[in-house]
Amino acid sequence: MLTKEQNEQLTQVGAGTPVGELLRRYWHPIAIAQELTPDRPTKFIRALGEDLVLFRDKSDRVGLIQDHCAHRGASLLYGRVEERGIACAYHGWLYDTSGSCLECPAEPAGSMFHLTVKVRAYPVQRFAGLYWMYMGPAPAPALPKYDVLARPDGRRQITVFPNLDCNWFAAAENAVDPWHLQILHQDQPRSTRRPVNTTRGYVADIEEQDFYLTSYGIMKKRVYKDGRIEEHPMIFPTHLRTGSLWLRTPIDDTHTWQVTVAFRRSDDGSLVDPTDEEPEVSYLAPVKEPADGLHPFTRFNFYAPWGQILTQDMVMWETQGLISNRPEERLAASDKGVVLLRELMFQEIEKVQRGLDPLGVIRDQNHAIIDTNLDNERGRASGIATPTVEWRAPGLEHVPAEQLASLGYNRPG
Ligand code: FES
Ligand SMILES: [Fe+2]
Structure with a gap:
């Protein structure tokens, strides 16, 4: 639970606010x-x-x-x-x-x-097919070359989501909330299993959920009882790498822009320069009707055909409210990752206030590609279908650009 003031600190993104200044130390797409x-x-x-x-x-x-x-x-x-x-x-x-x-x-x-x-x-x-901005004090740091963005041995594919009608930190907290995978995403159509108990989902599959700090954020580690291990880095403060890289840019205090970048290695070993690459881009249709409505005055499609896992997450974030009411929440032992992220945020806010670079800021413009262990991710199999849009699934809805205005894409951001 946070105080009202702490919640404001974590969620206000404008210039001069604690998080606004922290976020202004990073490049954002x-x-x-x-x-x-x-x-x-x-x-x-x-x-x-x-x-x-x-x-x-x-x-x-x-x-x-x-x-x-x-x-x-x-x-x-x-x-x-x-x-x-x-x-x-x-x-x-x-x-x-x-x-x-x-x-x-x-x-x-x-x-x-x-x-x-x-x-x-x-x-x-x-x-990597995106424009990135830097709003902080000069000199600008390097744009970090995370492997998904920078590897030259393949091509990228970008998926643009409908704007999220909620504060950016709801999505950030989701990146360090591993238990929800076994419960929220239990009933995917592609899954070969069905849970015996829908309240508990696949919780019994898990031996341990753990976290550790890396040079660029928080690694979320999920250990299954059958010995499998999944590790997904939350790249501080706004990205998450699963099979794809999830990029989230706060539009303002109550809206968030979200895209994913997927990397696919070239079959023939050909090289691609990410500085001028033109990846294939897909725009996803809105997940609610009306498309610009807010809960409870809109109806979400919890099972949207273009990606059930993806929409389920968005529904959980948006229905918390434009800004989640953290002073009223009841955190429990299983919210360890959420607590860790909040502590890290306050620690990094303080660093910025002392004039230091926060976590993950890189000054060497010629730094090497940052390995987020992407290849190992591919080798893992999960009992639950992989929660990514890495390769376009059959039926993934591609929206022609001319239809976007009517689907809410003409909104700010
Ligand atoms: S030139 Fe821009 S308002 Fe006059
Ligand atoms: Fe999720």
Whole structure:
């Protein structure tokens, strides 16, 4: 159980808040790289509570700047991109990718006024088919080369989820909550077994659930009575690696963007450069009706055809509320991982407040690929079908881009 103040500390993502500042020490994915095209060179992004515009200028430089023009606040989403940057549609104030204003065309000839104008701008990198942003103090750390993102011996596949209508920390806690696998996900269609007792699910299969710290987060270790072991790293503070890498970026305090990246090794040994790779991308249909409704004023499809495990998790997160009411919860011994994560969060918040780099921040821009033990993951068999969307299952619903607006994808983020 947390106090109201502690719960706010863990969940508020804006600039100047404890977690907001912690999260601003990491690179976060914010968009699918292929979504920025010459025909559609701007995209609205809300991330960590800030409203921004991602754009690609005609010199192929990508920028991330505040949505509101410095002049009188019109949205730069509708700006015209040109060789030098993006020009606000209203009066043409032109910004480059660093946020500097290069021109205010309606000002008197020879005016140097534009030199006094700057908008908020953040560094952006393209990697593994995604655009990543960094909002923290300079210099920016390295974008960590986790194996799923960086291995050159194969290709990646990205799956975009409907935005989660809940705070990011509900998903983070789920990553260190191993018992729910045996209970929540007990009745998958692909499973060859059925539990004898639906209250207990497959709890009796488990000898031990354990956790240990790694250089990049918390390893969740599940030991089965038959000797099998599963280990999934929670990559602090926002990722989880199962068979795929789960990436979650807080949109604001009550919405979260989620994508998975799956890695598939090349059959022929060919190499792929993740810095300009264009992975195959799938967009998943909403899991509730109405698609932008909130519990209890929406009905979730607990058994959505495109991935029951995936939707069941989302239902459990969203139905806790926009922000889980942790002062009212009743934690028990089996919530060891959740407690560990919260302790780690408070510890890392304090590090940031003392001016130190938090867990997993890497300064060496040329660091080696980080092995999260992905290959071993493949070797394991589970009594329960693997909870990933790693290879597109038959029936996985692919939503054509033109339908997305009607499915809630036009919402912030
Ligand atoms: S509001 Fe952007 S140039 Fe005037
Ligand atoms: Fe789950």
